Every structure is written in C-alpha cells, then in structure tokens.
Amino acid sequence: MMLRGIAKLLAFLVIGNVINQITGMPIAGSVIGLILLTVFLVFRNKPIHKNIFTTSKLLQNSLTTFLLPVGVGFVAYYEIIQDDIIGLLLLIFISAVITFFACLYTYSFCQKQFGRTDK
Amino acid sequence: MNDFDLITYMINSEYFWLLYTIGISCFFQFLSARFDHKILLSPIFWSIAVISISLYFGDVDYDVYLEQNKVLLFFLSLTIVSFAIPLYVNRHQIFENWQAILITLLVANICSFLPTIVYSIFFGTDTNILIPLLGKFSTSPINMAISEILNANIPLAAVFSILTGLIITIIGPLIIKIIKITDEENRGFAFGVSGHGVAISQLVSHGEIVISFAALGLILNGILTALMMPIIFKIFY
Numbered sequence: 001m002m003l004r005g006i007a008k009l010l011a012f013l014v015i016g017n018v019i020n021q022i023t024g025m026p027i028a029g030s031v032i033g034l035i036l037l038t039v040f041l042v043f044r045n046k047p048i049h050k051n052i053f054t055t056s057k058l059l060q061n062s063l064t065t066f067l068l069p070v071g072v073g074f075v076a077y078y079e080i081i082q083d084d085i086i087g088l089l090l091l092i093f094i095s096a097v098i099t100f101f102a103c104l105y106t107y108s109f110c111q112k113q114f115g116r117t118d119k
Numbered sequence: 120m121n122d123f124d125l126i127t128y129m130i131n132s133e134y135f136w137l138l139y140t141i142g143i144s145c146f147f148q149f150l151s152a153r154f155d156h157k158i159l160l161s162p163i164f165w166s167i168a169v170i171s172i173s174l175y176f177g178d179v180d181y182d183v184y185l186e187q188n189k190v191l192l193f194f195l196s197l198t199i200v201s202f203a204i205p206l207y208v209n210r211h212q213i214f215e216n217w218q219a220i221l222i223t224l225l226v227a228n229i230c231s232f233l234p235t236i237v238y239s240i241f242f243g244t245d246t247n248i249l250i251p252l253l254g255k256f257s258t259s260p261i262n263m264a265i266s267e268i269l270n271a272n273i274p275l276a277a278v279f280s281i282l283t284g285l286i287i288t289i290i291g292p293l294i295i296k297i298i299k300i301t302d303e304e305n306r307g308f309a310f311g312v313s314g315h316g317v318a319i320s321q322l323v324s325h326g327e328i329v330i331s332f333a334a335l336g337l338i339l340n341g342i343l344t345a346l347m348m349p350i351i352f353k354i355f356y
Binding site: 006009010012013016028029030031033034035037038041042048052053055056059060062063064065066067068069070071072073074075076077080081084087088089091092093094095096097098099100101102103104106107108110111113114 | 140141143144145148162163166167170171174175181184185188191192194195196197198199200201202203204205206207208210216218219220222223226227230231233234235238242244245247248252255256259260261263264265267268272273274275276277278279281282283286287290291294295298300302304305306308309312313314316317336338341342345
C-alpha cells in the first residue's frame with residue numbers, strides 16, 4: 001500500500017531529475033517533479049488514489065525529521081559564516097518581519113480590490 | 120569486551136547515527152506535543168542543537184554522519200514531490216483567489232530579495248552564502264535544491280530557511296495580534312509564504328483553513344523562488 005504511493009512519487013522524482021539533467025535547467029529535479037505531478041493530477045481530474053494520499057500525508061508529517069541531517073550541517077560549516085554571524089542574523093530577522101507584513105497587507109488589500117471579503 | 124568497547128561498536132555501526140537522528144526527533148516531537156506546541160519547545164531547533172553537540176563531543180566527521188543519513192535526504196526530495204497533492208486538493212480555492220495569491224507572492228518575493236541584495240552590496244557577501252540567503256523564504260528542501268544547482272553551500276541553505284521559519288513562528292502571532300488580521304486565509308497564507316514548514320508545524324491549533332492556506336503559501340512561494348532565483352542571480356551577479 002505504502003510502497004505503491006512511494007513508487008508513484010518516485011516515478012515523478014526520477015522524471016524530474018532526468019529532465020533536469022537533459023535540459024540543464026537551473027530548477028531542481030524534485031521541483032520539476034512536483035510541477036509535473038500537479039499538472040498530471042489536474043489533467044486526469046479524478047479523486048486522488050488512497051495510497052498516494054496516505055503516503056504524502058505521512059511524508060509531510062515527518063518533514064521535520066527529514067530536515068535534520070542538513071540542519072546539523074550548520075555546525076560543520078559554521079566557520080564560513082562565523083565572521084558575519086550578527087549581521088546575517090539581523091538581516092534574516094529584518095527581512096522576515098518585512099516580508100510577513102507585506103504578505104498580510106497585500107493579501108487583504110487584494111481581497112478588497114477583487115471583491116472577495118465575503119469569506 | 121568491556122562497556123567502552125560496546126559503545127564504540129555501536130557508534131561505528133552502519134546505521135547508528137540514523138537511529139540517533141530519528142530517535143532524537145521523535146523525542147522532541149513528543150515533548151512538544153505534550154506541552155501544546157509552545158515555541159520554546161520547537162522540536163526542530165532542539166533536535167539540531169542536541170545532534171550537533173553530540174557530533175561535536177563524539178568527534179564524528181560530518182561526512183560520516185551525512186553518509187549514514189542519506190536515506191532521510193531521499194525522503195526529503197520525495198516530500199517535495201508529494202506537495203503536489205494538497206495543491207491539487209485545494210485547487211478550487213486557489214482558482215477563486217488567484218489574483219490575490221499571485222500579487223502577494225510577487226510582493227513577498229521582492230520584499231525578501233531586496234534586503235539581501237542591499238546587504239550584499241554593502242558587505243560584499245560571498246556567493247556561497249548569498250544564494251542560500253536569497254532563497255531563505257522558500258522551504259528548506261527547495262532552498263537546498265536551489266543551492267545545489269547554483270553550486271552554493273547546501274547545509275547553509277537549510278539553516279537559513281529554518282532560522283527564518285523560527286523567527287516567523289515567534290514574532291508572527293505577535294504581529295497578527297497588533298494589526299488585527301482576522302481573515303483565516305490571509306493569516307495562513309502569510310505564515311506559509313514567510314515561515315514555511317517550521318511555522319506550519321506550530322499552526323496545528325489554528326484550524327483547517329489556516330493550515331491548508333499555509334501549505335499553499337509554502338508550496339507556491341517555493342516554486343516561485345525556485346523559478347526566479349536563477350534569473351535574479353544572473354541579473355545581479
């Protein structure tokens with residue numbers, strides 16, 4: 001059951017990687033796979049099969065764990081950013097605040113503009 | 120064979136660090152759920168901290184650690200592909216709001232690129248660090264993929280994305296309280312676009328609409344950043 005879901009997702013990942021290598025596109029294979037799978041699902045326009053649905057839920061719930069090995073890499077590469085660590089942290093903080101505000105205001109502005117305040 | 124030998128055998132066995140990573144992650148997720156997902160117990164932050172300290176004191180090479188955890192990287196790529204499913208499930212809501220979503224995404228991307236570009240002009244940041252910085256508002260796996268393609272530092276990409284997510288998780292609720300945004304779609308979308316996976320994992324108590332729009336924001340912003348980054352990079356550098 002679970003294995004079939006993985007096989008289907010993996011098929012799109014492989015296709016994405018192959019396209020990435022053939023065309024030399026600067027977009028990662030996994031992102032190409034994501035776009036292809038969305039397009040495929042939209043064109044097929046049927047309810048999603050249960051096994052792929054369960055598998056994707058399961059994977060997304062464990063996303064935190066999958067991120068750990070690379071997150072730990074910070075320590076291995078700390079020396080590179082050691083000198084500007086304070087500047088970098090400030091930059092990340094400031095741009096996070098700006099982007100968050102921008103998102104909230106733009107979205108509510110657009111909703112008023114396009115007359116969708118009902119929801 | 121004494122105790123010391125046993126520990127050495129265990130640490131050097133093929134999958135010890137994989138077990139350790141998953142175990143620590145489960146432990147902190149359990150703790151976090153136990154205490155209602157409070158910010159101070161953000162499982163990803165503490166897991167990274169504990170594993171890093173263990174690696175440091177155990178004198179383990181990062182390459183050795185990464186080699187054992189390769190299977191998690193495979194699942195990471197698979198998870199990106201799997202984000203097509205929520206995108207497909209929510210397609211009607213997306214089509215209804217497509218103007219607002221598109222404009223917000225573009226504005227958010229400009230807002231996230233500008234401070235970094237200004238910073239790099241003033242301080243002359245190395246491209247190795249700059250690329251992960253530019254992509255920090257896309258979710259970690261996508262940011263890592265961008266860095267991989269543009270030959271930048273991959274672990275830094277993950278770290279910058281996670282840091283951004285943590286900051287949004289902490290200050291986001293405060294900002295929303297101050298400016299009183301009540302619309303659930305709007306709140307969720309803003310969290311997803313700027314705080315991605317880390318923030319979403321903290322939104323469990325906010326209801327279905329908030330979470331599905333957060334997922335949407337995460338996916339679309341990730342795709343847009345992945346598409347825009349190489350272009351922006353060519354123009355400016």
